[in-house]
Amino acid sequence: MTDNSSRSVTVERTSTGRFTATNPRGGTLDFGTGAAGDTTFTPVELLLAALGGCTAVDVDVATSRHAEPSRFTVSVAGTKVDDELGQRLTDLAVTFHVTFPDGEGAERARAILPRAVRTSHDRLCTVSRTVEVGTPVATAVEEG
Missing domain, CATH: 2.20.25 (N-terminal domain of TfIIb)
Structure with missing residues (x-):
């Protein structure tokens, strides 16, 4: 294996x-x-893209099997602060803007959209789970 x-x-x-x-x-x-x-x-923008992209992938897989979206946009925002904890982002928000046209499967896709977003956030998205749970980051310098 x-x-x-x-x-x-x-x-x-x-x-x-x-x-x-x-x-x-x-x-x-x-x-x-x-x-x-x-x-x-920038690296911060890449982090925001990773947060939105991770959940977007999960949600797309779950919903597009039922209907192809006519609009699928995810906006991700946060506030950069510099306080006693150092520079970081706060108030991270991932917002989905998804529309399905009328047709076969569209009602099912619309119905499962909120659950798919919630499941990705709560269990599946490695990026947001890592940020929320908090994981130490080790750094090292190797010569050569």
Whole structure:
């Protein structure tokens, strides 16, 4: 049996303030500091995208088997604070905007949408579960 529980990415500096993340399958994503004129995502924006994207994937799988949505948008927001605990985000909110056209399966998709969002948030979405439960992050420096 293969252990499929490990997850990883590699982050490589490409220039001042610019980086590329690479996953084990070879996919890449560029990001940066958000400096003027830089349209790449910042690490905080990537976190927000991961929060929304994780639940979006779960919800899409559950609902689109019944009907194809005519609109499926997830907005994610938070407030950046700097207090005695350091810089962090508070008031994280993930909001779904999903519409299904009339037709076969649409009523079923609409009916299960709230449950699918709740189940993803409460049990399935690794990203939001990790943030809410709280997991220590270890850092290290290796020479070479």
